[in-house]
Amino acid sequence: MPQHIGIVGCSAEGAALCYRTICAEGAPLLGPHAHPEVSMHTPSLAEYVECLDRGDLAGVGELMLASAHKLAQIGADFLVCPDNTIHQALPLIAARSPLPWLHIAEVVAEEAVARGFRRLGLTGTRWLVDSEVYPGTLAARGLACVRPTEAERDDTHRIIMDELVYGRFQERSVTRFQQLIGRMKDEGCEAVILGCTEIPLIIGDANSPLPTFDSTRLLARAALRRAVEGARSELAQAGAAAPR
Secondary structure, X not given: OOOOEEEEOOOHHHHHHHHHHHHHOOHHHHXXXXXXXXXXXXXXXXXXXXXXXXXXXXXXXXXXXXXXXHHHHOOOOEEEOOOOHHHHHHHHHHHHOOOOEXXXXXXXXXXXXHHOOOEEEEEOOHHHXXXXXHHHHHHOOOOEEEOOOHXXXXXXXXXXXXXXXXXXXXXXXXXXXXXXXXXXXXXXXXXXXXXXOOHHHOOOOOOOOOOEEEHHHHHHHHHHHHHHHHHHHHHHHHHHXXXX
């Protein structure tokens, strides 16, 4: 059996897209209708927003850690968090976590290297694009990161937090993201990171001026691979330890 995936949720739309992707894309790896066991814990989004608004990353980390412990108690083998913004707090709690995590920015960076892109634009909440979650991760692999302007940060933050997290999708918001990505293309970006797990609900390769890195689905696919490969590794270790 594949390993049990634990999802540490934050916003409903992004967590749901990650969950659906894991379930829908399990069949090619595991057979018709099959997918790994998946469990998710999500506190109220308001608790995260309150911490982020006051710059309390320690508080964000404690919320993540509480979810991690609950998922560990029901049998999860490893964790993913389909929310880019709160990855700022992961280094604060990783050593105390009962389970290992896949890091969303590292998954995206690995995909960028594999596809040969060197200069990437970043979109997301203001909390994310002001942080080093992506610039630091990309720089470690020799990749450049272009952030939005101040006005663009304000616009995209509003769209994400006032519309996308509520499942509201408006054409003018699609146009605003297209304008932002078009400007990044003019600045020499080769691709763009959809660095909020809701952005793929309105922007993708079909309507973006640049190739996109869908952080939500990339994380879900990495979790699928980890679940399958982890189970194979455990099986091989058990076989090696069995008496002969």
